[in-house]
Structure formats: C-alpha cells, structure tokens
Amino acid sequence: MCQAGGMRADARKNYDHLLEVARGVVAEHGADASLRDIARRAGVGLGTLYRHFPTREALLEALLRTSFDELTAHAADLERTGTPEEALLTWVRDCTRFTTTYHGVTEIMVAAIEAPDSALHASCVALRAAGARLLLRAQEAGVARPGMDGTDLFALIAALAWLGDQAALAPRAEHLFDVIAVPALGGRDVVRGTA
Amino acid sequence: MCQAGGMRADARKNYDHLLEVARGVVAEHGADASLRDIARRAGVGLGTLYRHFPTREALLEALLRTSFDELTAHAADLERTGTPEEALLTWVRDCTRFTTTYHGVTEIMVAAIEAPDSALHASCVALRAAGARLLLRAQEAGVARPGMDGTDLFALIAALAWLGDQAALAPRAEHLFDVIAVPALGGRDVVRGTA
DNA sequence: TGACACACGGAGCACCGCTCCGAATATTCT
DNA sequence: AGAATATTCGGAGCGGTGCTCCGTGTGTCA
Numbered sequence: 001m002c003q004a005g006g007m008r009a010d011a012r013k014n015y016d017h018l019l020e021v022a023r024g025v026v027a028e029h030g031a032d033a034s035l036r037d038i039a040r041r042a043g044v045g046l047g048t049l050y051r052h053f054p055t056r057e058a059l060l061e062a063l064l065r066t067s068f069d070e071l072t073a074h075a076a077d078l079e080r081t082g083t084p085e086e087a088l089l090t091w092v093r094d095c096t097r098f099t100t101t102y103h104g105v106t107e108i109m110v111a112a113i114e115a116p117d118s119a120l121h122a123s124c125v126a127l128r129a130a131g132a133r134l135l136l137r138a139q140e141a142g143v144a145r146p147g148m149d150g151t152d153l154f155a156l157i158a159a160l161a162w163l164g165d166q167a168a169l170a171p172r173a174e175h176l177f178d179v180i181a182v183p184a185l186g187g188r189d190v191v192r193g194t195a
Numbered sequence: 196m197c198q199a200g201g202m203r204a205d206a207r208k209n210y211d212h213l214l215e216v217a218r219g220v221v222a223e224h225g226a227d228a229s230l231r232d233i234a235r236r237a238g239v240g241l242g243t244l245y246r247h248f249p250t251r252e253a254l255l256e257a258l259l260r261t262s263f264d265e266l267t268a269h270a271a272d273l274e275r276t277g278t279p280e281e282a283l284l285t286w287v288r289d290c291t292r293f294t295t296t297y298h299g300v301t302e303i304m305v306a307a308i309e310a311p312d313s314a315l316h317a318s319c320v321a322l323r324a325a326g327a328r329l330l331l332r333a334q335e336a337g338v339a340r341p342g343m344d345g346t347d348l349f350a351l352i353a354a355l356a357w358l359g360d361q362a363a364l365a366p367r368a369e370h371l372f373d374v375i376a377v378p379a380l381g382g383r384d385v386v387r388g389t390a
Numbered sequence: 391t392g393a394c395a396c397a398c399g400g401a402g403c404a405c406c407g408c409t410c411c412g413a414a415t416a417t418t419c420t
Numbered sequence: 421a422g423a424a425t426a427t428t429c430g431g432a433g434c435g436g437t438g439c440t441c442c443g444t445g446t447g448t449c450a
Contacts, residue, residue, distance in 0.1 A: 045399030240430030
C-alpha cells in the first residue's frame with residue numbers, strides 16, 4: 001500500500017531494511033519498542049523512519065498485515081472444511097496465539113477497531129468480520145451462545161491474548177483458554193466433561 | 196506501614212499531601228502518570244516524592260491499600276450473608292468495577308502477584324485468597340466450575356477489568372461480564388436463560 | 391550531463407524516570 | 421535560649437523517549 005511502484009531505489013531499500021529490523025526489535029521489546037533504536041540498528045536516520053512510517057501504528061500495520069490476511073484466510077478455510085464448533089474454537093485459539101507473538105499488540109488492536117484513522121483499523125475490522133462469520137455459523141448450528149456478536153468475540157480473543165502477554169499468567173494460557181473461552185463460546189465443556 | 200509514628204512533622208505533611216495529589220492525578224492520567232507532574236502539583240521536589248515512595252508501585256500501594264482491604268472484607272461479608280453463587284458473582288463484579296477505577300492498574304496487579312518484591316504483592320495475594328474462598332464455596336455447592344483455582348479467578352477478573360479499561364470496549368463492559376464471566380463461572384446462564 | 395525533485399540524517403525541543411548531594415530545617419540536648 | 425545533630429528538602433543532572441524540521445546529499449529523467 002505504501003511501497004508502490006513509484007519509489008526511488010534507495011528509498012525502497014531503506015523501507016524494506018527498516019521493516020526487517022523492526023520485526024526483530026518488536027519481537028524482542030514489544031510493540032512499544034524504541035523507534036530511535038530501530039532506526040539506529042537499521043543504520044538509518046530517525047527522519048527516514050518517520051517518513052516511511054509516520055506513525056508507530058503505520059509501522060506495526062506493515063509488520064502485521066500479512067499475518068492478519070493469513071488469519072482471515074484461515075477463517076475462510078475452516079468455515080469450509082471443519083464443523084462449526086471446531087472451526088470457531090480453533091480459529092479463536094489460533095488468533096490468540098498469534099496476537100501473543102508480539103507483546104503489547106493486543107491493546108493497540110482493540111484501540112484500532114474503533115479508530116477509523118488508525119493504520120490498523122481496516123485489518124482489525126476484517127478480522128472481526130471473519131470471526132463474526134464463524135460465530136454466526138456456530139450459533140446457527142446451535143453450538144455457540146446466542147447473544148454474542150463479532151465485537152464480543154473480538155473482545156474475548158483480545159482478553160485471552162492479553163492474559164497470555166502477562167508474564168505471570170503466560171504459563172497457564174492454555175488452561176485459561178479452556179476455563180474462559182470454551183464455556184463462553186458454549187462449546188463442549190472440556191473441564192466438566194458434561195454437555 | 197510507612198507513615199509510622201516516628202516521622203518528622205514536615206515529612207508527614209508532605210507525605211499526606213503527596214498522596215492526596217497523587218490520587219487525583221492517577222485518577223485522571225492512569226497508573227503511569229508522570230511522577231514529576233505529581234511532585235510539581237504537590238509543590239514538592241522530585242526527591243521528596245522518591246524518598247516517600249521509592250517506587251511507583253509503592254505509591255500505588257499507598258493509594259489502593261484501603262480499597263483492597265475493603266474488597267477482601269467485602270468477600271468475607273458476602274460469604275456470610277449470601278448464597279454461594281450470588282456471593283461469587285457479585286464479588287467478581289465488584290472487583291472488576293473497582294479495578295477499572297484507575298486506568299492501567301490491572302496490568303500492575305497481575306505482575307505483582309508473582310513478584311514478591313512488589314509493594315503490591317501482599318495486597319494482591321490477599322485478594323486472590325479472598326476470591327479463592329468464595330470460589331471454593333461455590334464449587335462445593337455445585338454452582339461453580341471445578342478445575343478452576345484462585346489464580347484462574349484472579350486472571351478472569353483481571354481480563355474483565357482490562358477490557359473495561361479499553362475505551363473501545365468500555366461501553367459494553369457489563370455485557371461482556373455476562374457473556375464471559377458468567378458462563379466461565381458456571382453460574383446461571385443469563386443469556387440463554389437455560390440451566 | 392545538468393537540473394530538479396526527492397530522500398536522507400540528525401540537531402533540537404519538551405518530556406520522562408531516576409539518582410545524588412548541598413542546603414535548609416525540625417528536633418533534641420545542654 | 422542556643423547549639424549540635426539528624427532528617428528532610430529540592431532540584432540539577434544523566435540518559436533515555438517521541439516527534440519535527442530543515443540543510444544537505446543523491447537517484448532519476450530529460
């Protein structure tokens with residue numbers, strides 16, 4: 001979207017390199033990593049970084065775009081190949097797992113979904129829509145709680161991802177998924193073992 | 196614990212005033228408010244603030260201590276006066292409501308529960324214990340999901356409080372409570388209306 | 391090859407957390 | 421009362437941050 005064809009050669013090189021370096025730094029230090037540090041490690045002036053990515057969110061958007069697209073595509077796959085219940089649960093699980101990849105991304109995502117100006121807005125809305133489809137399908141099949149909408153599902157995923165981001169709770173992330181997400185979605189109760 | 200008897204008069208005055216000012220600033224700007232700003236507004240040097248509250252968490256601890264104590268006491272009350280199910284649900288609701296009072300406190304609380312050196316550690320552990328009692332009582336009465344422990348409950352409360360802290364989701368905080376917390380706790384399903 | 395538009399880099403501003411120490415002052419002792 | 425002492429005060433200073441702005445350097449195209 002940004003690195004369109006009409007871009008000077010040196011500019012494109014810096015853009016790509018910056019993105020590559022940023023991926024590493026963000027993976028290590030989280031979404032609020034020092035932009036100055038990213039520029040420094042990329043051997044590039046701070047102004048260069050800000051011209052290519054005028055906003056921290058613009059940088060994150062470039063970083064996450066492909067993963068987001070994969071997740072929405074994944075939802076479509078599951079909708080075609082799996083049972084409604086299974087599809088919903090595994091997609092939610094995969095979403096929370098991915099969101100935990102970069103620390104601090106969750107917060108930015110939930111902020112973006114209600115902020116049309118955010119660079120991440122479109123991606124987040126698409127993600128919510130994909131989840132809503134899966135949820136609706138499961139509800140129609142009677143295997144998911146009615147009275148829940150796409151935003152609720154988005155919030156549920158965000159909450160679980162946030163829990164996984166907290167060092168103190170990360171070890172029991174999967175258990176928390178069983179204890180919180182599964183009953184909330186109305187799926188088979190893996191803890192009680194009843195219906 | 197800090198403002199013991201043996202304190203110089205001017206020191207005590209500064210301590211109290213600082214705390215009062217901090218309450219306002221934290222209420223307005225959240226848990227990561229500028230300490231410099233707090234000192235400035237209190238008409239006090241930065242060194243003074245740091246001597247009385249060597250750590251941001253120490254300041255928050257002083258700010259939240261009484262509320263925490265009230266919440267644990269509240270749990271004991273509910274245990275005595277209410278049904279196991281009702282007691283658990285209302286306590287969890289009250290906890291999440293309070294935690295949302297100061298923005299950003301949730302994150303610090305979950306970090307504190309596994310960090311014995313944190314000034315907030317004791318309070319958080321006490322809170323978890325109070326919740327665990329209520330949970331156990333409800334489990335024994337068969338109105339709460341087994342396989343859940345005090346830490347899970349703490350995490351659930353934290354997740355809900357975090358959701359309530361997000362501007363984009365705050366309006367549906369109560370709905371999210373019904374959709375996430377109620378089924379997770381195994382209480383009556385207010386959405387479906389079935390057992 | 392020359393001209394021009396564009397990209398580059400970093401100095402600069404205001405803010406942050408946190409430390410450290412000379413100056414001021416409450417307290418206590420004589 | 422006045423002096424000695426122990427504490428407290430306050431802010432300068434350090435290294436970091438986000439972000440802007442503009443003189444300089446350099447690809448690109450006629």
